[in-house]
Amino acid sequence: MADDMITEGMLDMFIFETEQGLETLENVGLDSRDAGEFDDDHVNEIFRIMHTIKGASAVMMYQNIATLAHKLEDVFYFIRESKPENIPHAELLDYIFEVSDFINGELEKIKEGSDPDGVADELIANLDTYLKKIQGSAGGGSAKKEEAPPAHAPEEDKPHFYIAPVASEDSHFYSIYITYSPDTDMANIKAYIAVNALKGIAEDILFTPSDIISNPDSASVVLEFGFKIALQTTETADVIMDLINTSSGIDQVEVNECTSDEFLKFCAEAEAGNHPGSSAGEVLLGPIEQPTVRTDAKPKEIPLTEEEEKVSVARKAEKEEEQEKKKLAPKKKKPAKKAETQSFISVNIQKMDLLMDLIGELVIAQSVVLQNPDLKVPGLDLSNFQKAAVQLTKISSELQDAIMAMRMMPLKNTFQKMNRIVYDTSKKLGKDIELEVIGEDTEVDKNIIEHVSDPLMHLIRNSVDHGIESNEKRQEIGKHEKGKIVLAAKNEGGQVWISVSDNGKGLKRDEILEKAKKNGLLGNRSERDLTDKEVFNFITLPGFSTKKQVTEYSGRGVGMDVVVKNIQEVGGVLEIESEEGKGSTMTMKIPLTLAIIDGMIFSVAGTNFVSATNAVSEFIRVDEDQLVIEPDGEEYVMIREICYPLVRLNRFYHMSNSKENLSDGIVIILNHEDRKIAVFADELVGEQEIVVKPIPSYIKKVKGISGCTQLGDGSISLILDIGDLIGK
Amino acid sequence: MSKENLKQVLNDEEIVTENKKQYMTFRSCDEVYGLSLENVSEIIGLQQFTEIPETEDYIRGLINLRGKVIPVVDVRIRFGREQLEYTDRTSVIVIQVKGTVLGLIVDGIEGVVEIGESEVSAPPSVSTIEQQAQKFVFGIGRVNGEVKLLLDAEKLINDSEEEEESEDEEE
Numbered sequence A: 001m002a003d004d005m006i007t008e009g010m011l012d013m014f015i016f017e018t019e020q021g022l023e024t025l026e027n028v029g030l031d032s033r034d035a036g037e038f039d040d041d042h043v044n045e046i047f048r049i050m051h052t053i054k055g056a057s058a059v060m061m062y063q064n065i066a067t068l069a070h071k072l073e074d075v076f077y078f079i080r081e082s083k084p085e086n087i088p089h090a091e092l093l094d095y096i097f098e099v100s101d102f103i104n105g106e107l108e109k110i111k112e113g114s115d116p117d118g119v120a121d122e123l124i125a126n127l128d129t130y131l132k133k134i135q136g137s138a139g140g141g142s143a144k145k146e147e148a149p150p151a152h153a154p155e156e157d158k159p160h161f162y163i164a165p166v167a168s169e170d171s172h173f174y175s176i177y178i179t180y181s182p183d184t185d186m187a188n189i190k191a192y193i194a195v196n197a198l199k200g201i202a203e204d205i206l207f208t209p210s211d212i213i214s215n216p217d218s219a220s221v222v223l224e225f226g227f228k229i230a231l232q233t234t235e236t237a238d239v240i241m242d243l244i245n246t247s248s249g250i251d252q253v254e255v256n257e258c259t260s261d262e263f264l265k266f267c268a269e270a271e272a273g274n275h276p277g278s279s280a281g282e283v284l285l286g287p288i289e290q291p292t293v294r295t296d297a298k299p300k301e302i303p304l305t306e307e308e309e310k311v312s313v314a315r316k317a318e319k320e321e322e323q324e325k326k327k328l329a330p331k332k333k334k335p336a337k338k339a340e341t342q343s344f345i346s347v348n349i350q351k352m353d354l355l356m357d358l359i360g361e362l363v364i365a366q367s368v369v370l371q372n373p374d375l376k377v378p379g380l381d382l383s384n385f386q387k388a389a390v391q392l393t394k395i396s397s398e399l400q401d402a403i404m405a406m407r408m409m410p411l412k413n414t415f416q417k418m419n420r421i422v423y424d425t426s427k428k429l430g431k432d433i434e435l436e437v438i439g440e441d442t443e444v445d446k447n448i449i450e451h452v453s454d455p456l457m458h459l460i461r462n463s464v465d466h467g468i469e470s471n472e473k474r475q476e477i478g479k480h481e482k483g484k485i486v487l488a489a490k491n492e493g494g495q496v497w498i499s500v501s502d503n504g505k506g507l508k509r510d511e512i513l514e515k516a517k518k519n520g521l522l523g524n525r526s527e528r529d530l531t532d533k534e535v536f537n538f539i540t541l542p543g544f545s546t547k548k549q550v551t552e553y554s555g556r557g558v559g560m561d562v563v564v565k566n567i568q569e570v571g572g573v574l575e576i577e578s579e580e581g582k583g584s585t586m587t588m589k590i591p592l593t594l595a596i597i598d599g600m601i602f603s604v605a606g607t608n609f610v611s612a613t614n615a616v617s618e619f620i621r622v623d624e625d626q627l628v629i630e631p632d633g634e635e636y637v638m639i640r641e642i643c644y645p646l647v648r649l650n651r652f653y654h655m656s657n658s659k660e661n662l663s664d665g666i667v668i669i670l671n672h673e674d675r676k677i678a679v680f681a682d683e684l685v686g687e688q689e690i691v692v693k694p695i696p697s698y699i700k701k702v703k704g705i706s707g708c709t710q711l712g713d714g715s716i717s718l719i720l721d722i723g724d725l726i727g728k
Numbered sequence B: 001m002s003k004e005n006l007k008q009v010l011n012d013e014e015i016v017t018e019n020k021k022q023y024m025t026f027r028s029c030d031e032v033y034g035l036s037l038e039n040v041s042e043i044i045g046l047q048q049f050t051e052i053p054e055t056e057d058y059i060r061g062l063i064n065l066r067g068k069v070i071p072v073v074d075v076r077i078r079f080g081r082e083q084l085e086y087t088d089r090t091s092v093i094v095i096q097v098k099g100t101v102l103g104l105i106v107d108g109i110e111g112v113v114e115i116g117e118s119e120v121s122a123p124p125s126v127s128t129i130e131q132q133a134q135k136f137v138f139g140i141g142r143v144n145g146e147v148k149l150l151l152d153a154e155k156l157i158n159d160s161e162e163e164e165e166s167e168d169e170e171e
Helices: A008-031 A040-059 A061-083 A089-111 A121-139 A185-197 A218-225 A237-244 A260-274 A281-290 A304-327 A349-370 A383-407 A412-429 A446-467 A471-476 A510-519 A532-540 A557-567 B002-012 B153-169
Strands: A172-180 A203-206 A228-231 A250-258 A406-409 A432-440 A443-445 A483-492 A496-503 A575-578 A581-592 A595-606 A607-612 A618-619 A625-630 A635-639 A642-648 A667-671 A674-681 A683-691 A705-710 A715-722 B019-026 B031-036 B040-044 B061-067 B068-072 B090-097 B101-106 B106-116 B138-144 B146-151
Touching: A008 A089, A008 A406, A040 A061, A061 A089, A061 A121, A172 A185, A172 A349, A185 A228, A185 A237, A203 B101, A237 A250, A237 A496, A260 B031, A304 A446, A349 A683, A383 A406, A383 A683, A406 A446, A412 A446, A412 A483, A412 B090, A432 A618, A443 A446, A446 A483, A446 A496, A446 A557, A446 A581, A446 A635, A510 A532, A532 A557, A532 A575, A595 A618, A595 A674, A595 A715, A635 A667, A667 A683, A667 A705, A674 B138, A683 A705, A715 B061, B019 B146, B031 B106, B061 B101, B090 B153, B101 B153, B106 B138, B106 B146, B146 B153
Parallel strands: A432 A483, A607 A715, A642 A674, B031 B146, B068 B101
Antiparallel strands: A172 A228, A172 A250, A203 A228, A406 A443, A483 A496, A496 A581, A575 A581, A595 A607, A595 A683, A618 A667, A625 A635, A635 A642, A667 A674, A705 A715, B019 B031, B019 B106, B040 B090, B061 B068, B090 B101, B138 B146
């Protein structure tokens, strides 16, 4: 590669743009999957993407990528121009994915600093074969075919030059528009007669629809949209008029002379809009090669002029086609989404993190100021201060929201990746599975998205592979509906719930129990004691798989524990619900953000602890007589007839100088998932927004403490992780 | 006094020669210890710290240093001595080694000295130094007839894991 010439910035930009392009490519591909065909917008989008990638990679001198992109572009050029029907969609989709995978692989190599040396010859050959195939089948029977496909586009771009048409001295350019009365029979033949009549005087002629002879259906097209001819001749408009009017059924004829400049303009437009990828010469010459189109009257003295004429016609034809297509296919899919034109800048994530940290500091500094002990002088008039303080608090909380919003990203991209996984996996396993996505616009902190992607992928694979039965099996057991996976996301009280549900066979409680017993996981609990949830949770333990067979996708028993670990890393939990024979639902419950949380502060023996406010269900003063002590020393408190296990933080952490008497201190009821425990502390300190910081690595992990934070007075408080505390 | 100030003071007084190294010296119990100035980022007065339960007793807790949370270690306890009441002279030396920041609670700051390589000798195998402290001392420097025990900051920071093993051995 030309390393010297290529700067880092260019490379970054190339990688970024190409990745984005490929992502869009896959999405468009998957979008069209259910429809079984590409609509116009899809085709244009793919064409555009491949063109961009081709151009960019050629600039970067990644020839293999450029060549492959070019090939796919060719295929879509043909599809766009010729609108062949009945193209093998699934096959094309596979090629698209293969191309995307190949280029992605090469991008990885580039990122690692090595040369993209992959060879895509086989894929290119396949695409070639495919292109030939659809070209072949499109030759007959297509009603919409108007422009013939280009002859094979070249491997490399040639420079595009526009030269004003150099017409022979007396040459004029005409655009002719003929409409036929609606009751005309065989309008296509009539049109052909007109063309034939003009042949005698034409230096060059091009018309649309172009397949009037080979395709009887074109008659209706001619009737509906009229017949257009581009003509270069030395004769006058009157002569042309006379010649055309020899055939019957003509409703109206328009003959307009145009200048060579207009032709040039048309040509430029057409080039920009239609044929960006290929050299002018090649693309435009293409139609000439088609025997049905070309009625070559005289030797080509002025080739460029001819070509440009054709472009202008092709351009018009395309517009017509679009209208036509809309009319002919009103049942076509949902209106294609237009690319959103928002302006974005990309910012280094480290800068965002820094900003986030600084705002965290600001929040703390603010509470240091506002709760400053100096203000607590009796008799001090603080009314102005308080007003200013309210304003400050408001602004800083808005600032916080803004930075949060900046870090929030919709789950859309992540979900779209899943689409691809379902497609690939179900195809390989021969299962007919549909994926429904709900709530893909739900927004989550960027950091969290990164942690969600892997577990989600795993859950989806599990559902496809194990959850949903094979097609035959479904038939057998009388499940008639298609295998379906629902991927849903929603906001739920400061959390995001992302669930993967399938309508497959569900989890088998008995099998899991048996395996758990074998592995000695039950302890001294009886099987009946265990709730379904507890049983299903066994599958999240390392090495636990009831699957006897290992498949390519899952079943090795290393999956679910990794999923759970990943989710826990961002402070989330995994919940499993399942009904045998009906399917299962795995729900990831993940906090919206990691950085700033509302915390409830309480102290034990002079040390402050914080717990997330949404984990606190209540705090209550209890009397000694509400305390129940088990013979083994475990303590419970009875509050309103409900029994909560009691954790005395002072005893748990062996702290002295704290309150021992229950009635002196305070009991805080904390939730963890579906469990509630009572925590005994000396006193409540207050509530504050806290910025979570890790405990310095010098200090070993302390059970139940997940981090620390700075309080309003500048002191440090320890963050209590209730899940860790109760040893779950 | 920040590191820069200390250096400044020193530079004014004498010219630093190549094979001499600067050490921050401090008192803990009756000994004078030295830490290479490279590792010292600043000296602060003792401030309120938050105790962390269930940690080694020499880790006194966490302090807030301008928004950064750093652990503080009492050098006396670390070296197996009795803990004393903290006084006005009690200071915290903040050291930084390879990104890890740690505060050391010491009885008092002595100053900065320069010790040439020739003035540093290996610690005697049998010595009066507490055993706990011994493993952190990499050399003994003599300046004007005074003995400074030179500490290896890296070992101070990385000791937590090794600690348990060696403690077990000692017991």
